[in-house]
Amino acid sequence: MATMSMVQAINSALDITMERDQNVLCLGEDVGYFGGVFRCTAGLQEKYGQHRVLDTPIAEAGIIAAAIGMGVNGLRPVAEIQFADYIYPAFDQIVSELARLRYRSGGEFFAPVTVRAPCGGGIRGGQTHSQSPEGIFTHVCGLKVIMPSNPYDAKGLLISSIEDDDPIIFFEPKRCYNGPFYGDPHQQAVSWAGHPKGEVPEVYYTIPIGEAAIVRPGSEVTVLTYGTMVHVAEAAIEKSGIDAELIDLRTLLPLDIDAIVESLQKTHRCVVIHEATRTSGYGAELIADIQEECFWFLEAPIVRVTGWDTPYPHAFEWHYFPGQERIIEAMKSTLET
Amino acid sequence: MKELTNEILNNLYVCMVRIRLFEENAGKLQENGKIPGALHMYVGEEAIAAGVMAHLSDQDQITSTHRGHGHLLAKGGEMDKMYAELFGKVTGYNKGKGGSMHISNLEVGMLGANGIVGAGLPIAVGAAFSNKFRKTDRVAIAFFGDGASNEGAFHEAANLAAVLKLPVVFVCENNGYGEFTPQAQHQAITDVADRAAGYGMPGVVVDGMEVIAVYEAAGEAIDRARKGEGPTLLECKTYRFYDHSGVRGMGFNYRTEAEVERWKKRDPLDLFKQHLLDQELMTEADAAALADSIRQEVEAAIEFAENSPDPDLSTLLEDVYTN
Ligand SMILES: Cc1ncc(C[n+]2csc(CCOP(=O)(O)OP(=O)(O)O)c2C)c(N)n1
Ligand SMILES: [Mg+2]
Numbered sequence: 001m002a003t004m005s006m007v008q009a010i011n012s013a014l015d016i017t018m019e020r021d022q023n024v025l026c027l028g029e030d031v032g033y034f035g036g037v038f039r040c041t042a043g044l045q046e047k048y049g050q051h052r053v054l055d056t057p058i059a060e061a062g063i064i065a066a067a068i069g070m071g072v073n074g075l076r077p078v079a080e081i082q083f084a085d086y087i088y089p090a091f092d093q094i095v096s097e098l099a100r101l102r103y104r105s106g107g108e109f110f111a112p113v114t115v116r117a118p119c120g121g122g123i124r125g126g127q128t129h130s131q132s133p134e135g136i137f138t139h140v141c142g143l144k145v146i147m148p149s150n151p152y153d154a155k156g157l158l159i160s161s162i163e164d165d166d167p168i169i170f171f172e173p174k175r176c177y178n179g180p181f182y183g184d185p186h187q188q189a190v191s192w193a194g195h196p197k198g199e200v201p202e203v204y205y206t207i208p209i210g211e212a213a214i215v216r217p218g219s220e221v222t223v224l225t226y227g228t229m230v231h232v233a234e235a236a237i238e239k240s241g242i243d244a245e246l247i248d249l250r251t252l253l254p255l256d257i258d259a260i261v262e263s264l265q266k267t268h269r270c271v272v273i274h275e276a277t278r279t280s281g282y283g284a285e286l287i288a289d290i291q292e293e294c295f296w297f298l299e300a301p302i303v304r305v306t307g308w309d310t311p312y313p314h315a316f317e318w319h320y321f322p323g324q325e326r327i328i329e330a331m332k333s334t335l336e337t
Numbered sequence: 338m339k340e341l342t343n344e345i346l347n348n349l350y351v352c353m354v355r356i357r358l359f360e361e362n363a364g365k366l367q368e369n370g371k372i373p374g375a376l377h378m379y380v381g382e383e384a385i386a387a388g389v390m391a392h393l394s395d396q397d398q399i400t401s402t403h404r405g406h407g408h409l410l411a412k413g414g415e416m417d418k419m420y421a422e423l424f425g426k427v428t429g430y431n432k433g434k435g436g437s438m439h440i441s442n443l444e445v446g447m448l449g450a451n452g453i454v455g456a457g458l459p460i461a462v463g464a465a466f467s468n469k470f471r472k473t474d475r476v477a478i479a480f481f482g483d484g485a486s487n488e489g490a491f492h493e494a495a496n497l498a499a500v501l502k503l504p505v506v507f508v509c510e511n512n513g514y515g516e517f518t519p520q521a522q523h524q525a526i527t528d529v530a531d532r533a534a535g536y537g538m539p540g541v542v543v544d545g546m547e548v549i550a551v552y553e554a555a556g557e558a559i560d561r562a563r564k565g566e567g568p569t570l571l572e573c574k575t576y577r578f579y580d581h582s583g584v585r586g587m588g589f590n591y592r593t594e595a596e597v598e599r600w601k602k603r604d605p606l607d608l609f610k611q612h613l614l615d616q617e618l619m620t621e622a623d624a625a626a627l628a629d630s631i632r633q634e635v636e637a638a639i640e641f642a643e644n645s646p647d648p649d650l651s652t653l654l655e656d657v658y659t660n
Contacts, residue, residue: 034517034591057487057523058454058515086453089488124373126436128452310657314374314436315425315648 003193004200006177009151010040010116013158014078016204018048021076024162027054027063028080028116037082038118038177060090064115068098071111076162084119084171085128098167099142114161118174119147120228120275121312121321122181130312132227132276137169138253138285144209145252147171149230150180150197153250156207164209173227183232183323212256214263218245221334222263224286225273226250229322233273236327244271244331252282260286261293268299269334273322278306300337303330338392338556341549343618345391349548350613352387353606354628356407358635359416363406363423363437364584366639372423376437379407381578384605385510386411388551389478389571392559398446398464399478400457403438404510404577405450408480413445416638426645433648434656454515455481455488458507462498465505465562476504476562484515486529495536495570504562506555509572510545516581517591533570545573546605549612576600 004012017024025048026032026041032055035042045053056063060081067077081087087094094115102110121130138145144166148154154172161168175181179191192198215234220242223233226249237244245263249256264270270290272283283304290302305322313320339345360378367376379386382404390411393399401408409419414430422429422440429435430442441449448464451457461479468475485491486509498505509529513520526532533540539561543554551573558569578601580586613619 029515030517033522034589037516037587055518055522058484059487059489061489062487089453089455089490124436126374126452127439129375129438308653310654311434313434313653314422314439315427315433316650316653317373319650319653 001199002202003198004151004155005179005192005198006151006154006172007039009155009200010158010172011042011044012200012202013155013162014041014044015047017159017162018044018052020204023074024076024078025052025054025070026078026080027056027067029056029058029082031055031080036080038174040116041080060086061093064090064093064098064113067113068093068101068111071113072101072109076112078114078116078162081115081117083129084117084133085131087117087133094137094143094169095140099140103142110165111167112165114158114168114170116170116172118177119171120173120175121307121317122175122185122228124314124317125312126314127311132274132307134171134252135276135280135282135285138282142167144168144254145171146209146250147173147227147252148250149173149176149227149248150195151192151200152197153207153213155200156205157209157250159204160206160209163206171227175228176231180231181228182235183321185318207250210251210254210256212259213248213250214245214259215248216244216246218243219266220244221269221271221331222247222260222267223271223273223331224249224260226252227275229273229275232322232324233327236324237331239324240328240331242331242335255286255289257289257293260290264290264294265297268297270298270302271305271327271330271334272302273305273327275307275322277309278304279309281306300334303334305330338553338560341552346613346618349387349391349552350609350619351627351631352390352411353383353548353609354631355416355634356383356386356410357606358628358631359410359419360406362635362639363420364579367583371643373425374436375582376423377404377582378577378579378584379404381600381605382510382512382545382575383407384548384551384609385508385545385573385575388548389508389555391552392556393446393476393478395444395446396473397476397478398448398461399480400448400461400464401450401480402457402482402485403450403452403454404482405440406437409440409442409445409447409450412447414442414447416634417641420638420642421645424642424645425647426642427648428641428645432652455485455490457481458485458490458494459497461505462494462503465498465503466501468504474563476506476559478506478508480508480510482515483509483511483513483520483529484518484523486532487515487523495532495538495568498568499536499538502565502567504565505568506558506562507568507570508555509570510575511572512575512577514581514592517589528572530570530572538568538570540570540572542572542574545575546603546608548605548609
């Protein structure tokens with residue numbers, strides 16, 4: 001085992017899949033010669049050449065569309081959208097083409113494209129470098145949507161994604177690229193060294209798509225989240241003394257509803273957390289699912305802790321970002337009912 | 338085109354020095370951790386904003402880029418409100434909610450810096466349409482980079498502007514790189530202006546380090562637009578002296594030291610200053626006095642920003658909708 005940051009784990013997943021399968025290639029803005037602005041593709045062009053690690057022009061629609069054409073003919077492109085915030089120029093290609101090819105062709109062909117996109121806030125990126133658009137993509141039939149929270153999961157899930165025949169939007173919570181973030185910007189940043197999920201095998205392994213992970217077992221309330229908020233929630237639970245069960249969803253679509261139901265059968269209470277804005281966010285879908293499956297044994301209204309319904313502000317970042325205090329309050333409110 | 342009077346020459350120089358000193362100090366403030374987030378500095382490209390904006394009134398509108406401080410300053414932006422915005426203070430142009438990459442001010446005709454590459458181009462086209470629709474002689478200017486010319490938005494904007502003969506000028510600031518990728522790796526042409534022909538408008542290449550050359554070329558394009566003769570694509574060859582983002586950026590080598598030095602020898606401020614000295618329009622003492630007074634302006638603006646309050650938490654949800 002080696003200690004890896006999430007960046008290194010992603011790099012390792014790309015390296016291993018490219019090594020194993022000649023059809024895997026990477027493309028995106030500054031991914032090749034430069035190695036990616038977050039360094040996720042560092043060294044890969046040197047190793048695999050310019051035709052397997054392509055520097056593209058700044059043209060997101062073109063990147064995704066080209067990946068589709070490649071994928072239809074049996075290549076396995078991993079397209080990097082440099083920040084999730086730049087994915088919208090490619091939205092049409094993702095929604096109208098990538099997601100629907102299999103259905104549209106009556107199952108005859110498909111494009112096994114993985115779209116990697118660093119997402120989330122906490123980096124003072126403001127309106128166009130902080131967003132969490134996962135809920136926009138879970139609304140699109142035909143896509144699978146994944147967001148790991150740590151290096152170990154990132155590697156295993158990315159390998160699974162690249163090998164999967166369905167198109168995948170793979171969101172990487174960039175605030176945790178180099179270490180877990182517990183929600184307090186004044187605390188000294190920590191690295192992944194010493195975190196159990198920073199221990200990553202150097203070899204090939206996979207984590208199945210569609211399986212949630214219990215980060216911390218508990219009995220009083222179930223806390224559902226993913227990405228950076230897993231760590232913030234973990235710290236909040238610790239601080240609160242509440243015996244909460246923390247579930248890292250890891251895959252948003254397909255959702256591991258069984259893990260959720262099982263937990264709620266024990267706790268009967270639930271808090272849902274995400275960085276993304278509230279209205280029509282992924283949390284709404286989660287709560288609807290839970291309501292359908294768990295209504296008769298819920299003992300309190302399910303509470304959401306989310307970003308505010310505003311564009312991501314430059315000022316106020318630490319109010320917008322769901323911090324420990326808001327999470328603790330939410331857990332308490334479910335226990336009081 | 339306005340004749341290039343001594344007054345205009347002086348204004349051009351003042352404009353360029355203001356941008357340079359604003360940016361140098363913004364860079365320092367960021368390095369000291371006082372300005373949060375990314376800053377894309379305009380150092381090295383000052384002649385373009387100065388030369389273009391000299392032809393515009395507050396009613397003429399521009400769309401800007403992620404590298405937008407110079408555009409706003411040249412368009413009439415005030416340093417105190419700009420620094421305040423970068424700091425995230427309530428006295429900033431956008432109440433601190435926008436920051437460097439999203440700064441705007443309608444009063445001076447600046448429709449916005451933009452964190453999304455290429456996004457401003459078609460918006461300028463719409464602004465130009467409204468000018469024509471209202472039968473004014475106002476123009477719209479879209480600033481964009483060499484990298485942005487590969488986005489679909491550029492092509493849609495160019496085509497629509499040409500077919501509707503709109504009063505817009507597309508000003509390409511070709512600094513040879515889109516982030517860390519050299520132009521030769523992201524497009525198969527050397528002159529972005531070549532693309533104009535494909536849309537049926539003139540494409541003009543100008544030395545973006547020579548403010549007088551920019552002034553003259555921009556003047557012609559803007560005159561054309563005002564007279565109803567349609568859009569122009571004006572490409573200014575330039576170079577950014579700092580890294581893509583921040584002063585030193587991520588510290589990776591993607592340009593050679595020699596290349597940077599070569600361009601710095603053509604520093605637009607030095608070139609223009611020498612011209613003004615040669616023409617005896619300015620003395621070294623004048624230049625020093627001017628720099629001093631602008632330094633004072635910068636210091637006062639930074640002090641204003643630092644002493645301004647953060648926005649009040651109660652306003653967090655404001656301005657998403659009408660009320
Ligand atoms: C839609 C979109 N894609 C990518 C980016 C990331 N990005 C920011 S600036 C930049 C380079 C832009 O290059 P250019 O247009 O030449 O402007 P320059 O930075 O050289 O001034 C990139 C790729 C972005 N902000 N928006
Ligand atoms: Mg450029």
